[in-house]
Amino acid sequence: MHRRRSLEPRLALVADWCRPYAVVADIGAGGGQLSRYLADHGHSVIATERSAPGAAVLRQALAGCPSAVVRQGDGFQALRDLGRPFDVAVVAGMGGPTILRIVSEAPWGVPVVVQPMQGWRALRQGLAAAAFRWVKAGLCHQRDRFYPAWMVVRADEGQRFEPLVPREMACHPEYPAWLEREWQRGMRSTRRQKTPSEAVWLEVIGEEVQRWRGKTSLSD
Ligand SMILES: C[S@@+](CC[C@H](N)C(=O)[O-])C[C@H]1O[C@@H](n2cnc3c(N)ncnc32)[C@H](O)[C@@H]1O
Structure with missing residues (x-):
């Protein structure tokens, strides 16, 4: 049985938004805080890191966590050739431009939770220009700073993103x-x-x- 640590508020908000989704891809999972929490709370998690050393650290952090698997690779490329689809992706705790570059390769139609540490305006403008649609927005107050978070979907006409579906x-x-x-x-x-x-x-x-x-x- 894993010890259930509480999450810092910005990640608690993200975890709350992931609640309806069974399989979560945590892109750039770092020390695995969010991934472990989600795995401990009934989700299947695919946690990724860009570098081999980063993935090794993440693997160690998620050791003994059967609901979490670790993949190495740049952004969504780490999930290519993955047999199973995921219901939602998280790209949290990075700068806005890095997040924007990563989510520009997000699969069509899958909700993505983005939570920038800085550079939120560039991220928001970039997402709008790249035809992302907003599903929801949140703000988190943590240690005298505000962190925004958004859930967005990459969608175009061909994908029939349907604003009628709430x-x-x-x-x-x-x-x-x-x-x-x-x-x-x-x-x-x-x-x-x-x-x-x-x-x-x-x-x-x-x-x-x-x-x-x-x-x-x-x-x-
Ligand atoms: C500050 S940590 C945030 C960890 C965690 N997501 C959080 O919110 O606490 C940022 C992590 O993203 C990873 N990262 C940065 N760019 C990445 C990319 N293109 N693909 C995968 N991981 C990336 C870094 O290696 C680092 O571990």
Whole structure:
């Protein structure tokens, strides 16, 4: 049994946002603080470090933690050829420009939590210019400093990022139940003529419901 250390506030915020996601990729996991916490709290974690010595230190920090695996490589390249997909990625504790460079290679459609230590404006502008969409935003007050954090998704037209799907609610434990209810309600109204926008809403919300049903059965 691992000792459960409490997290510093900026990482506690990130961990809280990861709660709905079963498999977390912690990019640039450093000493493995967040990775270990997440693994101890029911997540599967893929923790990465850029260099071989960094990965060795991380492996040691996560030793005896069966829910965490360590991969070495630059940013998301460490996750290439990985058999299993991940539900959310975290890129925390670095400067804004470094985070921006890393997330520019994030997979389409996967939420990414970014938490810069400095350079947040450059990060934010860069994310907007690179067609990321904001899912949620947070601020953390820690030792007289404020740290922003965002959850963003890299999406383009081809990926059908759908602003109708309220994924910013996805961290709430009732999100799947609420989604299901919205969808059922929409389906019950099929007797009357639907407007095109209602039809689109039903289609996208139906896909999200299916996605969450899949997740629920996987984690059961
Ligand atoms: C200050 S630590 C932060 C560790 C942890 N994420 C946190 O928030 O406490 C930054 C880590 O990111 C790693 N890093 C920097 N650039 C990276 C990259 N391109 N790919 C993977 N890791 C990287 C560094 O080696 C370092 O261990």
